[in-house]
Amino acid sequence: MALPRPPWAPVEGDDVTEAALRRAPVDRGSDGESVIEISGLTKRFPDVTALDGVSLTVRRGSVVGLLGHNGAGKTTILRHLAGLLAPSGGTVRVFGRDPLEHGTWVRRRIGMLPGTSILDQRLTARENLRFAAELFDLPATGLEDRIAAVLGTLGLGDRLDEKVSGYSAGMRQRATLAKVLLTDPELLLLDEPSTALDPVAQQELRALIRRASHDEGRTVVICTHDLAEAAALCDDVVILAHGRIVAEGNPAELAAQAGTAGVEIELAPRDEQAALAATAGRGEVVLEGPGRVRLADVARADIPAVLRDLVAAGVDVYAVRPRAGTLEDLYLTLHAGPARGTEES
Ligand SMILES: Nc1ncnc2c1ncn2[C@@H]1O[C@H](COP(=O)(O)OP(=O)(O)OP(=O)(O)O)[C@@H](O)[C@H]1O
Numbered sequence: 001m002a003l004p005r006p007p008w009a010p011v012e013g014d015d016v017t018e019a020a021l022r023r024a025p026v027d028r029g030s031d032g033e034s035v036i037e038i039s040g041l042t043k044r045f046p047d048v049t050a051l052d053g054v055s056l057t058v059r060r061g062s063v064v065g066l067l068g069h070n071g072a073g074k075t076t077i078l079r080h081l082a083g084l085l086a087p088s089g090g091t092v093r094v095f096g097r098d099p100l101e102h103g104t105w106v107r108r109r110i111g112m113l114p115g116t117s118i119l120d121q122r123l124t125a126r127e128n129l130r131f132a133a134e135l136f137d138l139p140a141t142g143l144e145d146r147i148a149a150v151l152g153t154l155g156l157g158d159r160l161d162e163k164v165s166g167y168s169a170g171m172r173q174r175a176t177l178a179k180v181l182l183t184d185p186e187l188l189l190l191d192e193p194s195t196a197l198d199p200v201a202q203q204e205l206r207a208l209i210r211r212a213s214h215d216e217g218r219t220v221v222i223c224t225h226d227l228a229e230a231a232a233l234c235d236d237v238v239i240l241a242h243g244r245i246v247a248e249g250n251p252a253e254l255a256a257q258a259g260t261a262g263v264e265i266e267l268a269p270r271d272e273q274a275a276l277a278a279t280a281g282r283g284e285v286v287l288e289g290p291g292r293v294r295l296a297d298v299a300r301a302d303i304p305a306v307l308r309d310l311v312a313a314g315v316d317v318y319a320v321r322p323r324a325g326t327l328e329d330l331y332l333t334l335h336a337g338p339a340r341g342t343e344e345s
Pocket residue numbers: 045046048049050068069070071072073074075076077340341
């Protein structure tokens with residue numbers, strides 16, 4: 001389900017007027033070059049400091065996840081990148097330019113999926129995309145094919161002439177993504193793109209994002225609350241709390257920071273309570289899921305004694321495994337306090 005190359009990619013002898021250049025794909029450059037450079041970004045609203053000295057560099061072709069509780073400042077970063085907000089302090093550069101000063105230039109290279117709907121509910125999906133094409137001044141040549149191809153890529157090939165108001169939430173999300181991808185953006189800013197998507201559509205979206213970055217050289221910044229998605233998809237994640245970066249790096253390295261987290265014991269679900277009683281006093285004991293008990297602090301030398309206690313308590317043990325730290329462990333440790341907006345202030 002790779003996206004077709006747009007028909008307006010320039011060839012030798014093409015029109016190089018300002019209008020043509022505005023819509024011509026930017027040279028994708030080489031991976032490693034930075035597409036986003038944020039330095040000391042601060043944003044104060046009357047009642048809250050949404051961002052407090054955020055510095056961040058995003059390499060071309062990478063997928064970067066912004067994680068953090070509700071109100072941590074993720075969307076505010078995206079809005080600065082799109083030139084929709086003016087910083088209270090610090091600088092933002094996208095493709096080397098200030099998105100406020102060069103708003104049109106920058107936004108023509110960005111595909112932003114906001115948290116709210118950007119579709120006209122009275123129009124069909126096809127009409128919505130035609131409208132977007134007009135706004136972006138896309139040439140008519142090959143446009144209808146491209147609209148059909150993008151909608152088809154997102155699984156709406158047989159529903160493109162239905163009014164968006166009749167779509168399910170997941171279909172609307174796909175149509176919104178199609179609208180974002182239509183303009184062949186260099187940089188994708190995706191605010192919780194998996195919202196409302198079913199598990200299969202989520203998988204397809206992840207594959208699409210991976211291809212967009214790894215095969216097509218696009219850069220992706222994605223806000224998500226789905227830690228498994230972030231771990232699976234992102235080259236780097238940035239964890240925000242109260243407008244500050246509290247951790248950043250490769251998801252596997254960050255997970256490793258959470259340390260090995262004891263052992264996981266798989267047992268008969270009916271024996272869960274007996275297992276909790278038999279392991280009481282062995283440090284942190286967590287029922288992680290049906291028939292899965294985690295002993296966070298147990299030393300390797302104590303595992304045989306734990307198993308003896310479980311067997312003596314009549315617990316049927318199926319497996320014992322070391323449990324590596326996860327991104328979720330680190331996230332939960334970093335967010336042990338209340339989320340902004342839920343605290344007393
Ligand atoms: N236009 C605005 N006016 C006033 N306050 C704002 C505005 N936009 C954002 N905020 C505040 O800034 C803080 C950060 O908001 P932001 O939307 O960036 O959080 P977020 O991390 O994206 O949260 P969520 O996960 O809920 O989407 C919040 O306290 C929010 O209320």
